[in-house]
Amino acid sequence: MTDDKTLVSRVLQGDMQAFRLLIGQHERLVAHMIGRLVKNNEEREELCQDVFLKVYEKLSDFSFQSKLSTWVATIAYRHAINWMRKRKMPMTDLAEEDHFKAAFVEEENPESLLSDQDMNGFVMTLVDALPPQYKTILTLYHVDAMSYDEIGQVTGLPEGTVKSYLFRARNLLKEKVKKCIGKEELL
Template identity: 60%
Template sequence: MTDDKKLVNRVIQGDRQAFKTLIQQNERLVAHMVYRIVDIAEDREEICQDVFIKVYQKLPGFNFQSKLSTWIATIAYRHSLNHLKKKKKILTSDLDEDLVFQETSDLIDQKTPEYLFSQQDTKNLVHRLIEKLPVQYKTVLTLFHLEEMNYSEIVEVTGMPEGTVKNYLFRARKLLKEKLKHYLVKEEPQ
């Protein structure tokens, strides 16, 4: 029996320490999912807690047809999207670059070239640019690069076809690259 199966069995049997361990092993994943989808900071922590309540409630029905982490990511993803729907936010599939990045220009223009080229600032810039992407783009980038999930796992989490996942990943990378290049060229001394 694998470690995940043992852990799940212990949680189902009422072992509180086992559930605490399950949370600790997956809290980063859940936070990444929720924080990439939900923009309102006050809602994020509550949603993360709700996800683990749902995990606890649904755990007896989990049958290990996928990895435990993939199953938990799916719950986090769907719960976050449901939250957005309740808030009546519009999810966009098509990208309008001007709308996505208009606020980012203001952030960049305020900084000196020395500050822009520092490693931490570049990392912050990339994170800010990612935050401006549509939900689907943020999600696939997070799952692929931060959570190191493969395409089939991302398909399982999001319910998107594999071609769509690959397409969103390609578009998101391309947009980030173009915007980074645009701002770096903009900041070069003339």
């Protein structure tokens, strides 16, 4: 794995192999960022490509004030949010927990959900039903192992808000799991 400064320098010098390496190192992160907000496969793929084009275009502006991965994640997050806004997709008010509740078909039997998928898949289904900002923050923290500060840089939110949203997202998730499977000891 090449260090970020060397990699960026090589890309800026026109080394396309270095850019491929940069994409390879960050494609999972970008896919997570976009995938948490955009459900259509073709649109996700196009948005991911757009993100890496923006990264390439703006790389000369990157000043190493943060980690390269944080900067790339910021571009991906903002690109997905802007895409959602342009399409007038609902960016629910985070105080409204009804969005989370409405995302589930109550007639579904939780036992059948669990038998059809493993527990991770079940939890990710619940995570996908969270409002976009909650889902993004929860994923960045638990899946991508970003710090509060890094999440704040990506989302543009103050650290206290990041902590608050993470707390709310975990509680929403915990309550839904309890309700669906009736076992408090899981969480």
